[in-house]
Amino acid sequence: RDFNERCAQCSEVNWGLTDGGRLYCRSCHNVTERTTDVVNSDFVCNSRIQTISKGLKKQEKTDGGCEWYVCEGFQLVLKKQAEALEALGVCPQMKDEVLCNFWRRYLQKTKQAYCNTSAGETVKALSVCDSSTDVDSEPETPSPLQLLSLSESEGDLQTDSSFASSISKVSESTSVCSGSVDGSLYLMKNRKEKLRMTMPMTLSFCYMALLWLREPMTLSDLLRFVVEGHIPYLNVFQHFPEKMKLYGLDLKIFRVESWPVYEEVYNKMLELAAFLDLPRFPDITDSCFLHPDMLCMKYLMEANLPDELHNWTCRVVKKIRIGEADFLTLVPGNKSTRNVKYDVLAAAVIVVVLKLLFLLDDHYEWLLSDFAEERNKNNKEGGPYFEFKKWYKVIKCSLDVKQKKLDEERAKYLWRCEKVLFYSDKQKSKVLKRRQTAVNLQNQFGKLSGSVLPAEKPNPSSFQLSWSEENTDGSCFHGHSLKGVLQEKHGLLTVKNPDYWLCTVKLCNEKTCGHLAHYREVDFPQSYHFVIQLFSFLLRIQPSYIHDEVCVVEHKLFNKKLCKKPKYNTGLRK
Amino acid sequence: MDGFLEEEEEEAAVAATKKKAAVGSALLPALHLPFLPPHLYQPASSHEYKLNFKKSKEMCLSYIQDAMLQKQWKKAAEFLTFYIESLEKDFSTEYVSPSEMIWRIGTEILCHHSRSSMKEFNSFTEQMKSLGVKRYLKVCLEHTFHLLCNGLIDEAYQNLSLSESWRFGEQTVIQDKEMKLIKAYKGLLDYYNWSKQKNILLEHGQDGFEDLSVEQEMHSYFRKAAVNLKEIIKIPGVWDLFVKCYVDLLEFYGDHNEARQVLNEYAYNSKFPANPNAHVYLYQFLKRHGESKKSLVSALKILHEVVPSHELMIDFNIMLQKSKKRKRRRLGLEVIFAVLDYAGWKENVKAWSCLAKQVKQIVISEKHLDWIQQEWNSRKDWWPAFHFSRYSAKRNWQENESLSYEKALVAGILLGKGCKYFKYVSHQGCKAQVKRFRILKKFVNKHNPVYLRISGLSDCSVQP
Numbered sequence A: 001r002d003f004n005e006r007c008a009q010c011s012e013v014n015w016g017l018t019d020g021g022r023l024y025c026r027s028c029h030n031v032t033e034r035t036t037d038v039v040n041s042d043f044v045c046n047s048r049i050q051t052i053s054k055g056l057k058k059q060e061k062t063d064g065g066c067e068w069y070v071c072e073g074f075q076l077v078l079k080k081q082a083e084a085l086e087a088l089g090v091c092p093q094m095k096d097e098v099l100c101n102f103w104r105r106y107l108q109k110t111k112q113a114y115c116n117t118s119a120g121e122t123v124k125a126l127s128v129c130d131s132s133t134d135v136d137s138e139p140e141t142p143s144p145l146q147l148l149s150l151s152e153s154e155g156d157l158q159t160d161s162s163f164a165s166s167i168s169k170v171s172e173s174t175s176v177c178s179g180s181v182d183g184s185l186y187l188m189k190n191r192k193e194k195l196r197m198t199m200p201m202t203l204s205f206c207y208m209a210l211l212w213l214r215e216p217m218t219l220s221d222l223l224r225f226v227v228e229g230h231i232p233y234l235n236v237f238q239h240f241p242e243k244m245k246l247y248g249l250d251l252k253i254f255r256v257e258s259w260p261v262y263e264e265v266y267n268k269m270l271e272l273a274a275f276l277d278l279p280r281f282p283d284i285t286d287s288c289f290l291h292p293d294m295l296c297m298k299y300l301m302e303a304n305l306p307d308e309l310h311n312w313t314c315r316v317v318k319k320i321r322i323g324e325a326d327f328l329t330l331v332p333g334n335k336s337t338r339n340v341k342y343d344v345l346a347a348a349v350i351v352v353v354l355k356l357l358f359l360l361d362d363h364y365e366w367l368l369s370d371f372a373e374e375r376n377k378n379n380k381e382g383g384p385y386f387e388f389k390k391w392y393k394v395i396k397c398s399l400d401v402k403q404k405k406l407d408e409e410r411a412k413y414l415w416r417c418e419k420v421l422f423y424s425d426k427q428k429s430k431v432l433k434r435r436q437t438a439v440n441l442q443n444q445f446g447k448l449s450g451s452v453l454p455a456e457k458p459n460p461s462s463f464q465l466s467w468s469e470e471n472t473d474g475s476c477f478h479g480h481s482l483k484g485v486l487q488e489k490h491g492l493l494t495v496k497n498p499d500y501w502l503c504t505v506k507l508c509n510e511k512t513c514g515h516l517a518h519y520r521e522v523d524f525p526q527s528y529h530f531v532i533q534l535f536s537f538l539l540r541i542q543p544s545y546i547h548d549e550v551c552v553v554e555h556k557l558f559n560k561k562l563c564k565k566p567k568y569n570t571g572l573r574k
Numbered sequence B: 001m002d003g004f005l006e007e008e009e010e011e012a013a014v015a016a017t018k019k020k021a022a023v024g025s026a027l028l029p030a031l032h033l034p035f036l037p038p039h040l041y042q043p044a045s046s047h048e049y050k051l052n053f054k055k056s057k058e059m060c061l062s063y064i065q066d067a068m069l070q071k072q073w074k075k076a077a078e079f080l081t082f083y084i085e086s087l088e089k090d091f092s093t094e095y096v097s098p099s100e101m102i103w104r105i106g107t108e109i110l111c112h113h114s115r116s117s118m119k120e121f122n123s124f125t126e127q128m129k130s131l132g133v134k135r136y137l138k139v140c141l142e143h144t145f146h147l148l149c150n151g152l153i154d155e156a157y158q159n160l161s162l163s164e165s166w167r168f169g170e171q172t173v174i175q176d177k178e179m180k181l182i183k184a185y186k187g188l189l190d191y192y193n194w195s196k197q198k199n200i201l202l203e204h205g206q207d208g209f210e211d212l213s214v215e216q217e218m219h220s221y222f223r224k225a226a227v228n229l230k231e232i233i234k235i236p237g238v239w240d241l242f243v244k245c246y247v248d249l250l251e252f253y254g255d256h257n258e259a260r261q262v263l264n265e266y267a268y269n270s271k272f273p274a275n276p277n278a279h280v281y282l283y284q285f286l287k288r289h290g291e292s293k294k295s296l297v298s299a300l301k302i303l304h305e306v307v308p309s310h311e312l313m314i315d316f317n318i319m320l321q322k323s324k325k326r327k328r329r330r331l332g333l334e335v336i337f338a339v340l341d342y343a344g345w346k347e348n349v350k351a352w353s354c355l356a357k358q359v360k361q362i363v364i365s366e367k368h369l370d371w372i373q374q375e376w377n378s379r380k381d382w383w384p385a386f387h388f389s390r391y392s393a394k395r396n397w398q399e400n401e402s403l404s405y406e407k408a409l410v411a412g413i414l415l416g417k418g419c420k421y422f423k424y425v426s427h428q429g430c431k432a433q434v435k436r437f438r439i440l441k442k443f444v445n446k447h448n449p450v451y452l453r454i455s456g457l458s459d460c461s462v463q464p
Helices: A070-087 A093-109 A144-155 A161-172 A182-188 A199-212 A219-227 A248-254 A261-273 A292-302 A310-321 A342-358 A364-378 A390-413 A425-447 A526-539 A543-557 A559-564 B005-026 B053-069 B072-088 B098-112 B117-132 B133-149 B153-162 B170-174 B176-206 B212-232 B239-254 B255-270 B274-288 B293-305 B311-324 B326-339 B349-365 B369-375 B384-386 B390-399 B403-413 B420-431 B436-445 B448-454
Strands: A014-018 A021-023 A030-036 A486-489 A492-495
Touching: A021 B133, A070 A093, A070 A248, A070 B053, A093 A199, A161 B436, A182 A248, A199 A219, A199 A261, A219 A261, A219 A342, A261 B293, A292 A342, A310 A342, A310 A543, A310 B349, A342 A364, A342 A526, A364 A390, A390 A526, A425 B072, A425 B098, A425 B117, A486 B053, A486 B311, A486 B384, A526 A543, A543 A559, B005 B390, B053 B072, B053 B098, B072 B098, B072 B448, B098 B117, B098 B133, B117 B133, B133 B153, B133 B170, B133 B176, B133 B255, B153 B176, B153 B420, B176 B239, B212 B239, B239 B274, B255 B274, B293 B311, B293 B326, B311 B326, B326 B369, B349 B369, B349 B403, B369 B403, B369 B448, B384 B403, B390 B403, B390 B420, B403 B420, B403 B436, B403 B448, B420 B436, B436 B448
Parallel strands: none
Antiparallel strands: A014 A021, A021 A030, A486 A492
16 A cells, blocks of 8 residues: 555545654554654655655563654654644644654754664664664763763753762763663763754754744743743653653753753754755745744834834835845855844834834833823824823833743743653652652641642633733724824825934844843833833743844844944934 | 762872872872863853853752842752752762752751651651761751750750760761760750649648659759750850850759859950850859859949849949949949940930939049049040930930930930920929929039039149
8 A cells, every 4th residue: 555545534635744654644543553664755855865764663672662763752742742733733734744754854864764764873773653663782881081071061961060070970870871872972972073862952853843934933932932831841750641751861951940042943944954954944025924024013012103104014024124034044054144033123123213203212112202292182083192101110110020920930830740750760769759759748838828729720822911902091002193103205105303313223143142232221221121121021032132133133134324424323214 | 778889989089189189299299280271272152151050050049049038048948959959960079069958958948948848857857867967967956956946955965875876987987976966965955854743833832732753853854954065165166155165064953163153264264265255154053142242343344344234234334433442443334335336225214314413422522533534535526416415315305204214314414404305304403393303403514613623624624
């Protein structure tokens, strides 16, 4: 039977892969007996692909676990994450077609599967889905000393403080190094040229797939869903099958003890896309969610700013040509252009527009606000003029409340799951005992605390703040007009404000300095800082990232003027 | 009691470093460059913003501390529930390990929380004991205190007896001091039982009825208490409670020499921290046994140096005033002046009358006016505002006539008849037709030149 064969039940040709690697019919969900030997891929058309026949898995190690490889673990993680994304409404192709193919390609590129194993290398060949292997040789057991030095130099992996202390224990019984077959080998391999899989990288994979499909989910959304627990990441190993024993060095690979970081996931995604030799990604056009015009609209709504501002963000986007597909679309490996962080870019555009209109110098925006207030008092007709002061008060209040809640949630974050991990069997009883004590104490003090139930998981939403016109308390500014800050000139609406200030006169070199600009709160007006802070909260990233992006957008916008006469206060007319 | 993860872990770590050090010293002394902090070779990144297990727990801890400072025990308990997780990652690298934190915070919460109970506290303590051998005895002591505070003396005694017999290899040796404390507190409870038996016996004794078994029991309590109490007070420290009880036992059985020796040691051994009570106990003991004036004076003199405002200073002044020796009377004046430097004594009639009496004596005898002058010199800048303002004259007069009388006398002599305090009080006194105030006025007027001499205003100030 081949891939093009008709289904025995419904005679459709629409095959999918089950997690067991079996073919199933997408139309009638009939699962065939046969596992796939054929790799179905649009990208992977490498002649070196090997067809791996299904072999019997070597079962039953001494501890009742089965043999498994690190990459199988990651594959499980990815699968769980893809399923969660699907449940969040991402299109179903993502798992079986996009992510799966990316992963296969990764395995092939890293010579873990789908390739002729080069001699001398202890790389296992294994199938993607069935994880079968017939290589029996045990990997060499690394000496604890090597491992120790490794643990010191490894910055990207989660290092557990218990690791160093446990090393001495491991050395006593060198047989216990990891539950997986290649756990120790995996950590030891110095793969500078190859991207070694890590937990944060699973999210890079997910984001890459989302980007490929142009799904309406930004990286900041993705990471927020991870933190909120909608996408498995922390303690994902608890979903591993019973027989996949996890101990020793596996902990260092799969146990996560920190939240994923935007930059890290993003940069790894870029590296990964280049490493996999992916072609140019599908174009980001102005009908895509990731297009700045779309994202600006979303963030304007979330930031409770007047809809009219969208007109201005679009003008800025157009003027500096950041709305063009060539600028927005990811071309893997292209080092000549700066890669786009869609969410950060959109936020930066909004900040620049606010600066154009309101200057945000702790003076002019209040002046305009007083003017608008006066006008709103005397004239009730037509929509109200936008009052910066009122907006500030409303946002500040709700931001403070949300921030406080977020801080408390962070402090109350539970990192451990029910499945207990331990380094070696020797520690098992101790770890379990300690867990028991902890559970007892948690029960005892849980009873004494005000709220017995842990905070419920929030429903996944792409909006963190929501404002509705229906509220009669006037806390929604979407419909407010910008008339107070604009004036008509030659039939065109222009900004009343004739001035502008640049966040920085000269951009730094990102490659040597690590930053394009430098952000110190005290150096900037408080209104500016407040706006930055607002977007920092919405995107859950550091204020300085947004500031950097603001500087870039500004420099593009004022590029000509900067070249002509480098003056700090540059007038802008459109 | 075999699951003491934290301790073993640490020992292993210590052993490992020792081994390393040994290897290192065998080789040539190599230039050992320390690891650079990551921010030096990496551009500042988001890592400082990265939330991880440790940071999350630190945040949690600061929430607990805030809640505790504001006595929000429910909130503290709530956050503690989440902090407890750090127990599972406790490898005691921090100065105060998470398990110790949990013990301390948990104890505090259970002591104050409205819904906590003794049962709750006991089960918590048991868990804490098995969580860390290193502070096993400390936890026991804390438990005992809690039991005692709740009046559960028998349970506390039982708890101490159990802890006393605790054995855990080297740990028992390391916790030697705690063990001595455990024993001392057990001794204290033995003393408590002894004194209960003693009272029964004394009551019965009055009825002419003697119970041999009660007496025997009492003596056995005495022996147990004495042994442990004697041990602890050998160690330098502040042991007021233990010393008092031990001395009481000794005195009851007539061993005055031993008692005196103990008290002398406690007061004068320089290894012990300075402790005013040590001198108080010694003085009280000496007084009880009618010891010589000289020894009493020397005991109180030290107390005067350590705590000039001590309440015994009034007795001390009275004792010194009566003395025939000039030096002692001089010291008496110094003592009473010093007492009144303290706000706590400001309105004490007894203290003021002591000063008034001595000052009056000196003025009448016209001898040793320089004593007053010397004491007054350092005080003339601030005493008028501190003691002799018009406001305090008004208040003293309204609230306490005798106080105002004594103070007016002192004020009149030290500051002259023109002083506000004296003027106001004597005026009011005369108006109210109280005889002693009229006499006071005459007295001060008569001795006004003394004021001039004291304050150095008079040309004829001659040193006597």
